[in-house]
Amino acid sequence: MLDQPTDVAACASAPLAGGLDVDAATALAQTLKALADPARLRLLSLVAGSSTGEACVCDLTGPLGLSQPTVSHHCKVLVDAGFLTREKRGVWAYYAVIPGALHTLADVLGSAAVPADGRAASTARA
Amino acid sequence: MLDQPTDVAACASAPLAGGLDVDAATALAQTLKALADPARLRLLSLVAGSSTGEACVCDLTGPLGLSQPTVSHHCKVLVDAGFLTREKRGVWAYYAVIPGALHTLADVLGSAAVPADGRAASTARA
DNA sequence: CCGAGGCATCGACAGGCGTCAATCTCCCAG
DNA sequence: CTGGGAGATTGACGCCTGTCGATGCCTCGG
Numbered sequence: 001m002l003d004q005p006t007d008v009a010a011c012a013s014a015p016l017a018g019g020l021d022v023d024a025a026t027a028l029a030q031t032l033k034a035l036a037d038p039a040r041l042r043l044l045s046l047v048a049g050s051s052t053g054e055a056c057v058c059d060l061t062g063p064l065g066l067s068q069p070t071v072s073h074h075c076k077v078l079v080d081a082g083f084l085t086r087e088k089r090g091v092w093a094y095y096a097v098i099p100g101a102l103h104t105l106a107d108v109l110g111s112a113a114v115p116a117d118g119r120a121a122s123t124a125r126a
Numbered sequence: 127m128l129d130q131p132t133d134v135a136a137c138a139s140a141p142l143a144g145g146l147d148v149d150a151a152t153a154l155a156q157t158l159k160a161l162a163d164p165a166r167l168r169l170l171s172l173v174a175g176s177s178t179g180e181a182c183v184c185d186l187t188g189p190l191g192l193s194q195p196t197v198s199h200h201c202k203v204l205v206d207a208g209f210l211t212r213e214k215r216g217v218w219a220y221y222a223v224i225p226g227a228l229h230t231l232a233d234v235l236g237s238a239a240v241p242a243d244g245r246a247a248s249t250a251r252a
Numbered sequence: 253c254c255g256a257g258g259c260a261t262c263g264a265c266a267g268g269c270g271t272c273a274a275t276c277t278c279c280c281a282g
Numbered sequence: 283c284t285g286g287g288a289g290a291t292t293g294a295c296g297c298c299t300g301t302c303g304a305t306g307c308c309t310c311g312g
Contacts, residue, residue, distance in 0.1 A: 022164065036155050038151040058257095066302090069262095069301080072260060091309055102238060110229050110236075163269090183288075193271075194289070196270070196272070199271085217278085
């Protein structure tokens, strides 16, 4: 299978123009970047696994082994990325996972995972 | 480094011990971090959308607008994360997406995203 | 009204990561 | 055997980010 001597221009001829455009890739990367952190993954898991489905910052600092400002920062990132909701009740701020947020992301990744043969991915709108 | 929880027992009684453990979270975060980059997302998309399902580095530098070392670096990251395969044929190195890699990741995220009603993913499924 | 406590914000620091220029290695063509 | 080209590696630089201590805000209890 090494018979493309004349077609050596394969490297330069294929336009390869498909795929996500720059801003779509940037947006998806930012969403993924919000999850690409052990502390935030564990934080999400703790909140999701809570008996009431929500947790305040002081509940998370212990299990996570992080300081209160750091936990607050991670919560803000996850809220900003659309994975958590923040509800201030009295002195405490309760965070809860947004149902379907992770599933939506999983669906985007799964739909992009069908290369099949006819360039299925392309612009897989979010 | 690892501090010992002094058991402040602040506001809630729930110990919140569930969730992913540290190493699982770290591993998943590392996989996600490999995808959390616009250049790598577009690279994957370009390779997956290629007519032959594979592409060499010199095919990617143009569409990505990145230098050859940078593209090679991103390819290495994706190969290391289990999203791409590398096959050296002659002078060129052809990269192809591993079928099911993205789907597996999507499945992990999706399964963790089903809190159903109470606690869901991870441990303690009663 | 005043003290206490939870949380967000600020400033600072260290580490990681993306990027490129320069260089090296390897393989093929002649 | 020699030249050329593709790709990987190295070193350096700058930006981004995770982390913490200190501090301010805001709400509740007394």
